[in-house]
Amino acid sequence: MSNLLELEDITKDYHTKLGEVKAIKNINLNIKKGEIISIVGPSGCGKSTLLSIISGLDNDYKGKVKKNKDLKIAYMLQSDALLPWLTIYDNAILGLKIKKNLTEEAQKYVDYLFDFYKLSEFKESYPKNLSGGMKQRVALIRTLSLKPDLLLLDEPFSALDQQSRLLISDDVYKIVKSEHKTVILITHNIEEAISFSDRVVVLSKRPSIIKNIVNIDFKNQESIYERRKDTNYHKYFDLIWKDLDINEC
Amino acid sequence: MSAEQKKFLKDIKIKKVKVIIAQILLLSIFLLLWEFLVNKGIISAFIYSSPSRIIKTIIELIKNHNFFIHIYVTLKEVFISFVLGISLGFIIALILFEFKFLAKVLDPFLTMLNSLPKVALGPLIIIICGANIKSVILMALLINLIVNIITIYNGFTGVDEYILKLFKSLGASKWQILTKLVIPSSYQTIITSFKLCISLTLIGVIMGEFLVSKEGIGYLIVYGKQVFNLNYVMTGIILLSIISYILYRLIIILENKLLKHL
Numbered sequence: 001m002s003n004l005l006e007l008e009d010i011t012k013d014y015h016t017k018l019g020e021v022k023a024i025k026n027i028n029l030n031i032k033k034g035e036i037i038s039i040v041g042p043s044g045c046g047k048s049t050l051l052s053i054i055s056g057l058d059n060d061y062k063g064k065v066k067k068n069k070d071l072k073i074a075y076m077l078q079s080d081a082l083l084p085w086l087t088i089y090d091n092a093i094l095g096l097k098i099k100k101n102l103t104e105e106a107q108k109y110v111d112y113l114f115d116f117y118k119l120s121e122f123k124e125s126y127p128k129n130l131s132g133g134m135k136q137r138v139a140l141i142r143t144l145s146l147k148p149d150l151l152l153l154d155e156p157f158s159a160l161d162q163q164s165r166l167l168i169s170d171d172v173y174k175i176v177k178s179e180h181k182t183v184i185l186i187t188h189n190i191e192e193a194i195s196f197s198d199r200v201v202v203l204s205k206r207p208s209i210i211k212n213i214v215n216i217d218f219k220n221q222e223s224i225y226e227r228r229k230d231t232n233y234h235k236y237f238d239l240i241w242k243d244l245d246i247n248e249c
Numbered sequence: 250m251s252a253e254q255k256k257f258l259k260d261i262k263i264k265k266v267k268v269i270i271a272q273i274l275l276l277s278i279f280l281l282l283w284e285f286l287v288n289k290g291i292i293s294a295f296i297y298s299s300p301s302r303i304i305k306t307i308i309e310l311i312k313n314h315n316f317f318i319h320i321y322v323t324l325k326e327v328f329i330s331f332v333l334g335i336s337l338g339f340i341i342a343l344i345l346f347e348f349k350f351l352a353k354v355l356d357p358f359l360t361m362l363n364s365l366p367k368v369a370l371g372p373l374i375i376i377i378c379g380a381n382i383k384s385v386i387l388m389a390l391l392i393n394l395i396v397n398i399i400t401i402y403n404g405f406t407g408v409d410e411y412i413l414k415l416f417k418s419l420g421a422s423k424w425q426i427l428t429k430l431v432i433p434s435s436y437q438t439i440i441t442s443f444k445l446c447i448s449l450t451l452i453g454v455i456m457g458e459f460l461v462s463k464e465g466i467g468y469l470i471v472y473g474k475q476v477f478n479l480n481y482v483m484t485g486i487i488l489l490s491i492i493s494y495i496l497y498r499l500i501i502i503l504e505n506k507l508l509k510h511l
């Protein structure tokens with residue numbers, strides 16, 4: 001399989017007491033190894049649902065998710081989901097502990113990431129003493145410590161202020177690029193989608209179908225800041241904006 | 250440290266001291282007024298006793314060797330009922346959490362039991378357990394257990410959905426979710442149930458002692474009423490106020506220790 005992940009005709013309906021919610025409909029998408037994909041779409045259109053299906057958390061859907069059996073997937077969510085009663089370090093190694101995979105090598109890698117993100121001096125602190133951006137970095141370390149092949153990012157920066165948001169999304173961008181990870185990022189920020197990814201998938205309002213897929217091609221890919229300076233940046237913005245169902249969902 | 254910071258910290262301290270002084274003052278005024286009104290015969294010494302009479306009563310009780318026994322017995326009953334109430338509450342809440350079907354089935358019965366006035370069960374309890382400490386503890390349990398179960402259960406079900414999703418995405422087992430997530434995230438609620446439980450336990454124990462006992466502060470109060478020595482009654486009430494305050498403080502200290510990172 002040349003693709004890391006293939007989605008075939010994914011359809012998902014939720015059944016609730018109030019009735020049926022048709023979330024997504026016939027989604028077809030192939031994702032190559034090392035690709036960064038963003039998904040944008042009106043809120044409530046089924047983006048998180050799609051990630052849950054890809055991750056395997058949700059098995060109740062129609063269609064096919066084709067992926068390698070031992071593909072390592074990690075999730076990053078809107079909330080940093082740090083446990084307030086654990087130290088920063090214990091939070092960072094939580095995934096390794098749950099997976100019973102806390103080897104010396106893994107610990108070394110975690111230490112390296114702490115150094116890299118300049119958080120080493122906070123290892124013994126508790127979440128409440130860190131800023132939102134720092135906490136999201138700890139969540140990032142927790143995610144990366146598992147050495148995942150595929151990163152599922154569900155609006156991970158949306159609770160942060162603009163500055164932290166740019167800084168940490170650049171952090172993620174760089175590490176993902178340098179380690180050739182495959183990423184699916186959900187965001188409702190078009191600029192973030194453009195500056196972060198190789199392809200932007202635009203979903204319609206419910207029941208969601210793929211309205212458009214915009215290929216992003218920048219000359220200088222070094223950082224999200226460089227990408228934002230590209231002359232084509234606004235062209236992409238308009239393309240995506242045109243297809244986005246706003247205030248309709 | 251800058252001068253401003255020092256001043257700021259000093260101001261905080263001064264405010265704290267002021268509150269404590271005001272509290273001591275309020276208590277002293279109350280006690281003095283009480284003593285004064287009784288001495289002047291404005292209110293009845295027979296019914297309301299007085300601080301000096303209470304002190305005399307306590308000295309007399311100490312001389313008769315049973316003062317500390319009453320306190321000890323009540324504290325023992327409170328301790329046993331509290332520990333049993335919390336442990337059973339925790340275990341039952343856990344069972345209900347693991348078996349949601351059972352929780353749904355039992356829900357109306359728990360509500361019914363919770364709103365039932367437990368004193369009504371007094372005669373039944375005596376017949377079942379006899380006139381001994383078992384009755385007192387059973388009464389206290391009847392009063393504190395249901396509330397414990399409901400509070401702790403709500404703590405278990407109130408787990409942060411994002412963190413739960415994270416655990417699931419990490420492939421955590423049911424056991425891991427329970428021990429690493431559900432129980433630790435309920436620390437706050439469990440402490441809250443400690444607070445509720447301690448006051449309910451005191452109510453239950455005193456009620457139990459009213460019903461059956463030969464010792465304890467509840468007994469002291471009932472005995473005082475029977476022999477028309479209301480000094481005993483007042484002494485009992487004062488002792489209970491002090492004990493419930495101290496127990497509550499102990500839980501607050503525990504709370505600050507356990508939850509200092511939250």
Ligand SMILES: Nc1ncnc2c1ncn2[C@@H]1O[C@H](COP(=O)(O)OP(=O)(O)O)[C@@H](O)[C@H]1O
Nearest residue numbers: 014016021023042043044045046047048049050
């Ligand atoms: N567990 C669920 N049960 C019923 N409906 C749900 C459930 N989860 C999501 N939905 C509904 O499905 C739709 C898509 O949800 P979601 O995937 O979370 O949207 P998005 O992430 O794009 O904002 C929404 O209308 C939401 O209300």
Ligand SMILES: [Mg+2]
Nearest residue numbers: 047048049154
């Ligand atoms: Mg969502």
